[in-house]
Amino acid sequence: MIERDKPGNWIIRHLTAARLTAFMLIAAIVLLIFTVIWTKDRTIENVHKESAEHLNTYNNYLSDKVNNYINYTKILSGNPYVISYLSNPGEQNAISEYLLRFNIDIGAAVSYVLDKKGTAVASSNYKTALSFVGKNYTFRGYYQRAIQGTPYEDINIGIVTKKLGYFRSHPVVNGDEIIGVAVIKYDINLFTPKNTEKEEVLIVADDAGVIFHTSNQRYLYHTIYKLPEGTLTKLKNDKVYLDEPLLPLPIIRESVKNDMKFVTISRSEQSQAGKKSKDTEYLMLGTHDNTTHWNVHLLVDLSGVRYEIYKNVVYVLLIMIVISSIGIFVIYRIKKGHELSKYRDHLEELVDERTNALKTLNEQLHNEVNSRKLVITELEKAYEDLHQSQEHLIQSEKLSSLGKVVAGVAHEINTPVGIAYTLSSNIVQTTETIMSAFKDKSLHKEQLESYIADVGKGSQLIFRNLQRTAELIKSFKMVSKDQMTQERRSFMVGEYLKEILLNLQPKLKQHQHKIEVSCPKEITVDSYPGAFAQVITNLVMNSLLHAYGPDDKGDISIGTIAKNNEVIVEYKDDGKGISQEDLKRIFDPFFTTKRGAGGTGLGLHIVYSIVTQTLGGRIECKSIEGKGTTFIIKFPVKAEGGV
Numbered sequence: 001m002i003e004r005d006k007p008g009n010w011i012i013r014h015l016t017a018a019r020l021t022a023f024m025l026i027a028a029i030v031l032l033i034f035t036v037i038w039t040k041d042r043t044i045e046n047v048h049k050e051s052a053e054h055l056n057t058y059n060n061y062l063s064d065k066v067n068n069y070i071n072y073t074k075i076l077s078g079n080p081y082v083i084s085y086l087s088n089p090g091e092q093n094a095i096s097e098y099l100l101r102f103n104i105d106i107g108a109a110v111s112y113v114l115d116k117k118g119t120a121v122a123s124s125n126y127k128t129a130l131s132f133v134g135k136n137y138t139f140r141g142y143y144q145r146a147i148q149g150t151p152y153e154d155i156n157i158g159i160v161t162k163k164l165g166y167f168r169s170h171p172v173v174n175g176d177e178i179i180g181v182a183v184i185k186y187d188i189n190l191f192t193p194k195n196t197e198k199e200e201v202l203i204v205a206d207d208a209g210v211i212f213h214t215s216n217q218r219y220l221y222h223t224i225y226k227l228p229e230g231t232l233t234k235l236k237n238d239k240v241y242l243d244e245p246l247l248p249l250p251i252i253r254e255s256v257k258n259d260m261k262f263v264t265i266s267r268s269e270q271s272q273a274g275k276k277s278k279d280t281e282y283l284m285l286g287t288h289d290n291t292t293h294w295n296v297h298l299l300v301d302l303s304g305v306r307y308e309i310y311k312n313v314v315y316v317l318l319i320m321i322v323i324s325s326i327g328i329f330v331i332y333r334i335k336k337g338h339e340l341s342k343y344r345d346h347l348e349e350l351v352d353e354r355t356n357a358l359k360t361l362n363e364q365l366h367n368e369v370n371s372r373k374l375v376i377t378e379l380e381k382a383y384e385d386l387h388q389s390q391e392h393l394i395q396s397e398k399l400s401s402l403g404k405v406v407a408g409v410a411h412e413i414n415t416p417v418g419i420a421y422t423l424s425s426n427i428v429q430t431t432e433t434i435m436s437a438f439k440d441k442s443l444h445k446e447q448l449e450s451y452i453a454d455v456g457k458g459s460q461l462i463f464r465n466l467q468r469t470a471e472l473i474k475s476f477k478m479v480s481k482d483q484m485t486q487e488r489r490s491f492m493v494g495e496y497l498k499e500i501l502l503n504l505q506p507k508l509k510q511h512q513h514k515i516e517v518s519c520p521k522e523i524t525v526d527s528y529p530g531a532f533a534q535v536i537t538n539l540v541m542n543s544l545l546h547a548y549g550p551d552d553k554g555d556i557s558i559g560t561i562a563k564n565n566e567v568i569v570e571y572k573d574d575g576k577g578i579s580q581e582d583l584k585r586i587f588d589p590f591f592t593t594k595r596g597a598g599g600t601g602l603g604l605h606i607v608y609s610i611v612t613q614t615l616g617g618r619i620e621c622k623s624i625e626g627k628g629t630t631f632i633i634k635f636p637v638k639a640e641g642g643v
Helices: 007-014 017-069 072-077 080-087 092-106 141-146 229-237 303-337 340-439 445-485 493-508 529-547 603-614
Strands: 110-115 120-123 152-157 164-174 177-187 200-205 211-214 251-257 260-265 280-288 295-301 489-492 514-518 524-527 555-563 566-573 618-623 629-636
Touching: 017 200, 017 280, 017 295, 017 303, 072 164, 072 177, 080 092, 080 110, 080 120, 080 164, 080 177, 092 110, 092 120, 141 152, 141 164, 141 177, 340 445, 489 493, 493 514, 493 529, 493 555, 524 529, 524 629, 529 555, 529 566, 529 603, 529 629, 603 618, 603 629
Parallel strands: 514 555
Antiparallel strands: 110 120, 110 177, 152 164, 164 177, 200 211, 200 295, 251 260, 260 280, 280 295, 489 524, 555 566, 566 629, 618 629
16 A cells, blocks of 8 residues: 655645745736725825815915905906096095005005006005005006906006016996906915815916915916917916916826826936936816916826825735745744654753753852952952042042141231331430430420321321231131131121131232122021132132133122021122033042143032032032033022031
């Protein structure tokens, strides 16, 4: 007996992956062709149906708008005031003023009246530079038809305004005689919808086929098709569209299928890349409005049709790929299933090898972790050393700042003390001279009076200079003690600011800057005056070093207010300012733009540390390069931990 093949063996031998792929490829090509044809026809039919509804809507809109305005010219021509004026012309401004009010009421662009010779004798725009009064319009079709007794409407570009408009005329009749013409010009945008679908180009053309309104301005003043030379010449002679060339639409291809018209319009302009833009294929629909005698067309961009085709093709391809993948996978599983048992033993061997390798790797990882711990310990020690060094540098910077103040105060004290010493020495010598003259009885009255006057003046100078010295010493003792001891106590912010600036006066006298302090007297805080003095001192020194040049004259202001149990200090200078890049780093330790010129990079870092840690507050900096810098400091009226 012949042993029959099992179904799985037959599939393995005959239905290979290559054969299945070829079969699926042929099926995919046939299905894709069918999909493209079906999708294109179905989508175009839907687009045509929807666009036909839009076209009907647009046409009805135009008819309704024209019907709304169609009788206004007839009403104007029959107005007794207009008839009387044309029969017996009188005050021109009066009839023009009437036309202005009438024009505003109906929402037109211009309303005007022509006499029998075609000259505008009154106009609603008589007050403007573009007044129609005195202009002759015998060449216009709306005048020629109306003066013969026939109401008429026309599309023209105004010869005065150079703006496109819808003109409607009506004869003015007195009895049986036509004595003039009434004309109303409407802005063409009143008659056409402002919004159209994104894929549609709305085109409105006159009865000659000239496009006077479109949602795509590149088609404005083109013609639907090439006009006969006679029609084109007449339009030029009548100045309907002035000097517009009236070229036909650049239709390069035209076809009709299933009563639907397709046109391809050339895009001749160059793109920025120097390549021609792609030509555009449109579905073209059109209708003629019996009320306006206008031709309304829609150009519907068919790129959306291509998108639908691409979308459906992608869907079909995805389905075919999924089906092919499933088929290939099934064959692969059937062919590979009987080999699975061979791989199982090999897999177990691989698992053992990977397990041993993992154990070895785990031991190596453990050793690496221990090594990293040692490195982390060393880094922590190095960080601690660095932190101690930083604290030492910060303390040195504080002492350096205090030392500068000490040197300045000492220099400042030296001057009044020296003056007092010189004056007192002079008084001693003069006194000895007077005493000698008194003993030998040679003292004169004039000599005694001079001595008394000199001693009085000298005593006053000595007193004032010693008083100045006492004030400096008192201020210095107070501020320096606070900075050295960092004791907490209550102090008046305004008075303390004066003491701080008095200590800084020797340094400030080397410059030409003006410092203004604004602080209500009643602001009293329970905090650390030494820390506060260090902050103000560092900010002033920072301005002197960074904000100004050697010969600059600057203004520095320190304003202080109390609000919501907080003291807000605004320190502001009008110096060079800080760049936005440097502004992000100004409170970082050792950051300075004056490296090698006296800057350590610790001044503002110390300010930040004191404000946030000692005073328990916060600080921010605002600056625009070239427009000065502002520091805003906020800290509690009563420091934390107080009783």
